[in-house]
Amino acid sequence: MALPPEFLSELKYRNDIESVVGSYVNLRRRGSNLVGLCPFHNEKTPSFTLYPENGSYYCFGCGAGGDVITFIRAIENLDYMEAVRFLADRAGMQVPEQGYDDSAARIRAQILEMNRAAAHFFHEMLLSPQGAAAREYLAARQLSPATIRHFGLGYAPDDWTGLTRYLEGKGFPADVIVLADLAGKSKNGRVYDRFRNKIMFPIIDLRGGVIAFGGRKMPNDEGAKYINSSDTPVYKKSRNVYALNFAKNVKGDSLILAEGYMDVISLHQAGFENAVAALGTSFTSEQAHLLSRYAKEIVVTLDADAAGQRATARAIEILNEAGVRVRVLRIPDGKDPDEFIKAHGAEKFRLLLEDAGNDIEYKLLCAREGFDLSAESGRMLYLQKAVEILAGVDDAIARELYAGRLGQEFGVSKDAVVNQLRQKRSRSQARQSKQQLRQIVAPGKKRDEVNPERARYPRAARAEECLLTLLMYHPDLARQSEEKLPPDHFLTRFHRRVYEQVLAQSQTGVPFDLSLCGGEFTPAEMGRIVELQNRPFSKENAVAEWKDCIRVILEEKEKDNAPAPADMDTEQWARNIQKITQRKEKPHG
16 A cells, blocks of 8 residues: 555645755755755765756766655665654654555664664673773773763674574564674585674764664784675765764864774764774765765864875865865874873864864875975976866866965066966866766767666667656646557656556646655655656647657557567558558547
8 A cells, every 4th residue: 555645745834845855965055956965975066956846856977866755765774664754754744654565674673773782781891890801901001981882882702603592582583683794604504703802982863773784803813903884774884974973063163084883982982072983994975965965064183194095185176176165184103092192191282173273284294205395306206296276176266376476486487386276277167078078979878777667678668768757747738648659658667657656646636646656666666756747848749749649659569569570470561561551641649
């Protein structure tokens, strides 16, 4: 049983798409629509478009699209019913549950409950005699008992089945324990604990749910320093940030992006409760957009080694694309925040934080380290590198400012630096334009995952798309369409499913409502439906186009049904020619 249309209409009304999406994406008005940087892929030029008139969004860069429910599904990593409940809670509404298959939601809820039980188990093990060595390690790291409780730190005992036995005793089945990545399964079917002899860090989402774990090896143990939960039905590491559940409540508009769990915990203990970290993966655009909801400025303080510098450069680029101001904190002697605070105290770290330079200054400073500035050749090479860095800065005022500083420092006229900058940017923009043009003209042979049959029936698919767009805005034509063109005459299955949905909705006599499709289509399919819904068409020639679309689809269907020429006898050839002649002479209307 589908959710009642009345409920979905009220849900959409109370969760205005502009305000919901606007809490995740910086939008600006462009005519009657709004645009912004897509939260689902990296981009510098806004291709994410919001259509308030019909309550939909579409990204022309990656094809993501849908209604407000689809958006919440994608941005919060929820299934359809969970997204509905999310929006219902936001609006203070009650979700009608009767008759809905919520098996996926029940598994997610079970995993969340089980993760909380596992976190309790690990914490109790830390406080037990078995956790003595782990407690000694945390004490050596100068973590207080209050900090340990605050972050729910724990210890996974050196036991192959300790956690598994505990969870099974609580009634959780072994297959769900494995699904949550708390356990693994051997080739002979034996279930074993994934975390053993590890200091445990629970990962908590913004709603307070324990969604995953990180495990640090004990001193003198062999193997990887950290192992982390893999992606599960409740956890996507690329879309979550460690300690944001605490940092989001701190007053102010800045966050500190640190390297890992221990840096974040030490910073919080020292009073810097706005510190967060990525989760065992390279910093992602999804994480950047998540942080942008809670801060206008991010101070990046990652490791000072070569890998850390590469990670910092990547984080700067991604955060810039998300529209966030960036500053970079460089700690003397290559120390991390935890080491520096222990050696010099929180107040000196605060002074470092206040003096952190912006991302442009950081890039220029890093570039200096590769050149001998005491030699004229080194200064010239550095200036060329600096111009290359500034050419990538979109802010014209910032480019002028730093061009002036470079000229003054190295005895070169500001005009000379600015001219070099303009030439560099001009060449770079020309290359980008050519690359974009190549992508448009020759996008390659990427498989259409939503409608794979489109490549087989290109003419029919184009007509099907045009017809669907027309019917979404002219439900009065739907009854005649169904009479002339039954759904089984569509040649592509995806378009056929959309056609059936459009015909069903047309019985109400009102324009197509995207929110009534959500439970029947995947987020990727919803994106394609939104693309169809927002295609331009001629209102004056709508009926003529409608007739042409039906004619083309019928012709293509007949071709598809026709026997191969080699298999036809003379009589069949004659009948086919007669059908084609009659169809051309018979008007459609």
